Every structure is written in structure tokens, then in C-alpha cells.
Amino acid sequence: MNKGTLIGLIILIIIIVGGYFIYKNSNSSTPNPATNGGTSAPLETTNPNAALPLMATTTPAVKEFTVSGKNYSFTPNTLTVKKGDHVKITFVDTQGMHNFKIDEFNALSKTLKGGSQDVVEFTADKTGQFQYYCAVGQHRAMGMWGTLTVTE
Numbered sequence: 001m002n003k004g005t006l007i008g009l010i011i012l013i014i015i016i017v018g019g020y021f022i023y024k025n026s027n028s029s030t031p032n033p034a035t036n037g038g039t040s041a042p043l044e045t046t047n048p049n050a051a052l053p054l055m056a057t058t059t060p061a062v063k064e065f066t067v068s069g070k071n072y073s074f075t076p077n078t079l080t081v082k083k084g085d086h087v088k089i090t091f092v093d094t095q096g097m098h099n100f101k102i103d104e105f106n107a108l109s110k111t112l113k114g115g116s117q118d119v120v121e122f123t124a125d126k127t128g129q130f131q132y133y134c135a136v137g138q139h140r141a142m143g144m145w146g147t148l149t150v151t152e
Helices: 003-026
Strands: 062-070 073-075 078-082 086-093 116-123 128-133 145-151
Touching: 062 078
Parallel strands: 062 086, 078 145
Antiparallel strands: 062 073, 086 116, 128 145
């Protein structure tokens, strides 16, 4: 296909698309103020082609963390999010047999062996400081815990 034929084809497509929109808009019913019950005020109509106003929506932020667990600690051992945030924690067990638990948010990973990982998700729907910990045996008492802080 030579350059002249390609340009002609593009012009033809533009004409067809433009003609479609002109035809579509000419068939929409636009009120005539002269036929509005003898008043000069135009009738109020909705233009179906007008953009709809955008509604303000608030999507909760997604806060993602990777927390590593080993005998007998978490890294990092502090996490901070805002109330309403969707929290996604990838728990990676690097040594031993451990899990990740936060009682107040009903968050509990699978109990993993070293080299495995699991994902825990929840919405931080209350503020304060909450302990996350390993619920295997006495690991929590041995210091395997951290703090999740949820701020306003």
C-alpha cells in the first residue's frame, strides 16, 4: 500500500467517524424555547453525551509488608498503618517452624517451615497498638513478637 492510498484511507475513516457523531447529535431531542408553553425559558434537559460528574470515593490504601520470622524474632518488629487501610502482610519463615498472628484483626498465617511463605490480609478498622506474634509453642514468650500501630 503506497503512502497516498494510506492517507486517503485515514481521511475516509475520519469522515465516517465524524459523520456518525454529527448524525447522532442531530437526532437528539433539543428543546425549542419557542414551543415551551409560550415562555422564553428553555426546558431543562439532560445531554446523553455529556460526561457524568465524578463521585468522590475513597478507596482504602493498601499497605503491603514483608515480615520475616526466624528463631525467635520478626523483622521488622514494628509496622504502622492508618485506620481503614487494607493491610497485606507476606510472612516469610526463614528458619524453624513459625506463624504470624494478630488477635484483634483475626489475622493468622499458616504454620510454616523455614523457606516458606504465606499471605495475611485484613482491614485495620480500629486504632491503637496491637501485638503480632508467633503462636507456635512458647515462641511468643521467647520474644517472637512485634507491634502493629494503627493511627487515625
